[in-house]
Amino acid sequence: MARGSDGGGGDGGRALGYTxxxxxxxxxxxxxxxxxxxxxxxxxxxxFVKEAAGGPTPAGTFGVEASPAAAPPRRTLP
Amino acid sequence: MSRGIPIVEEALRDAHQCLWSTRMTNEMMLPVVERMDAVGYDAIDLIGGAVWDVAVRFLLEDPWERIRHARRLATRTPLNAWVRGQSLWTFEVFPDDVVELAMERLAANGIRRATIYDHLNDMDGLHVVVGKAVEVGLEVSGALVFTLSPVHTDAHFAERAARFVRMGATEVVIKDPSGLLSVERIRALGPAVKRAIGGAALNLHTHCMTGRAPDVLLESVDHEVDKLHCAISPLAHAASHPPTEWIAENLVAKGYETRLDAGLLDEIADYFHFVARRWNKPVGAPAPFDPRVLEHQMPGGMISNLTSQLATVGLEHRLDEVLDEMGRVRKELGYLPIVSPSAQFIATQAVLNLVRGERYETIPDELRKYILGYYGCPPAPIDQNLVDRVAGKSSDVVTGPSGSHVPPALDSIREERGPFESDDDLLLAAMYPDEVLRPLFEARATADYTAFHHAYTPAEYLLKEVEARPGLRTFEISRGADFGVVHGHRQSERFRAERFRKGNSP
Structure with a gap:
């Protein structure tokens, strides 16, 4: 098997996947x-920045209820 | 130089038939076809009986259109269609004129390989369909349904494989719908069939329901099997096929070569994981060894259907009795392979025998036709008591190819139900009544599958979804030092994309 240059992030990094x-x-x-x-x-x-006057706030977030002034929560995908 | 083992990909046909109840739509499959075309597969399997029927009846997607769209996207890799002999893609036996036109239209619409089989392995019933397929330029692969019985010896399969080649097939497939093959059996069967077919390529198409298929595939290449049928990992395992990536890696480890691009395989696997999550479909998981399958020999989809059907009449607790009775019925009917439609004949009769109390008190019409010879020659003689029970007189029993008992139909269909826009529509009319075709044609009139031709990247999909979320005030995306993936994408005032140097946080 060969691994193509376009396959898994040709510049050596991990490409953004569909999942x-x-x-x-x-x-x-x-x-x-x-x-x-x-x-x-x-x-x-x-x-991302979400507007205040949007729809209802979904529950079960990952600790992003911080005020706009606070440092943004950061998530790293595996 | 290492021997190359070509791989036939089953994701778009048999794999979703086994895992997703055949519900993969054009929207799910077309965006990835171009990438599949570049992987280096020997063929991409696209059409088969269940896929055809579900597309027409439930998805309201014209299978001829699916072929044409897929062909536009797959310009290098042959697209494959399985053809169930004179029954094409339904359970009905069609006359020769319908079968011949179907082969012409398969080729004209873009199918390059036809894998043709008879559910009884009755070779006399295949002359017309194979002959026409060869004549119109299709690569013909002759498939033999593997099953376990006293008559299904290696010699039984080898003799029929040789007949396929004499008819013009350039490939032969051992089709094992329930994963019954063992490592020991393929060591004998592979060389026996290969000796009979000479230079024709020998394919192995087996399923994972007993848990044996991955081992059997890897062993088979040491025993004269030339090509393997696999499914990309999210659509592999369980009732489906061994995973393409795993088989390819292990072939290399065994010293064989594949022509597959592993990076593209990763992308395609990621795409189908995405499809599974987006449309709430299951991802295949490895099946443990299940020796019970070797007894009842039922494909996975059928055993779950049978269980649910028994439950509807309050008989789910009698499943074991039904399976035992199926074994008796199968023997009396001449050891039919357990594959559509014979599997349905056996299961239905077994349930009727148990429910009615007296065996064969009720016999469905389709099974009566089978017993009288209208489906062709069974693998072994049918129990004479059963023949006597069904046949009013000996002249009721017919012999010869199944298609020879059905008069030509195209002229009368044109006259009674035409005119048709195309021969493709004429063939659909030969297979389905107007009440089935009306909603299909209505849906077809407004469908635009070209929208699914675009092989969108993950970043493009993300941007599209973000644009559909009005609550987002700002969206920024960057990629290390390079912004190539979304470069050139339309940027709106609301969503700006900025370049960041690698290591800088936005």
Missing amino acids: DVLDILEIVDGAGEECEVVVDAGDFHLR
Whole structure:
């Protein structure tokens, strides 16, 4: 078997995968309003800010109920 | 130089039939076809009986359209269609004119390989379909249904394999739908069949339900098997096939070569994990060795169907009795292979025998036709008492190819139900009544499967989903020192993407 240059992150890092995206979206959907969330997924760094006047805040977040002034919670995907 | 072992990928056909009740849609499969085409597979399996029928009846997706779209995306790798002899993709026996037109349209729509079999391994019933497939330029792979019985010896399979090659097949497949093969049996069966087919390629297509299939596949290449049928890991195991990546790695460890791009396999596996999560489908898990399967020989999907059907009539506690009765019925019917539709014949009759109290008091029409010879020649003679019970007189019993008992149908279908937009629609009409086709054609009129041609990247999918979430005020994404994955993607005021140097946090 050969490993192609486009396959698993050709520059040596870990590419963003399809399942990473689902994990990221779960984190984003689970974050409370007016929160800033930072996610490290392999080589990728993502930052989201949710509006205050949005829909209801989902429960069960991963500790992102911090105030906007606090340092953003950071999650690193495996 | 190491011997190469080509791999046929089952993700788009048999694997989701086994694990997802055949419910993989065009939306799920088309975005990944281009990548599958680049992996280096020997063939991509796409069409088969259950896939065809579920697409028409339940998914409302025209299988001819699926073939055409997949062919546009898979320009290098042959697409494969399994063909159940004169029954094509249903349980009905079709006349020769329908079967011949179906082979023409398979080739015209983009199928390059036809894997053809008869559920009884009755070779006399395959001359028309194999002959036409060869004539229209399809690569023909002749499949033999493996089963355990006193008559299904290595010589039984070898003799039929040789007949496939004489008909024009360039490949032969040992099709083991219940994973019955053992390492010991393939050591004998592989060389026996290979001797009979000479230079034709010998394929092995087996399932994981007994837990033996991975070992059997790896052993088989040491015993004259040339090509293996596998499924990408999220769609492997259980009632499905051994995982492509695992088999490929172990072939290399054994000193064989594969032409597969391992990086692309990882991407494809990740994609199907994503599909499974997004559409709430199960991911296959390894099955432990289950010796009971060797007794009843039922494919995984069938045993679960039978259990649920027994439950609907309050007989789930009699499953073991049903399975024992199935063994008796199968022997009396001439040791049919346990595969569609014969598996359904056996299971239905076994349940009726138990429920009615008197064996064969009730015999379904389809089984009557089988007993009278309308499905072709059984592997062993049918119990004469049973034949006498069904046949009013000896002249009721017919012999010869199954298609020879059915008059040509295309002209009358055109006259009674036409005109049709195409021969593809004519064939659908030959297989299904108008009430089945009406919703299919209505759905087809508004469907746009070209939308699924785009092989979107994970980052593109993420951006699309983020754009659909109005509650997000800011979204930033960066990748180390390089921003190539989302470079060029449309950026809105709401969602800005910025370049960050590797190591900087956004």
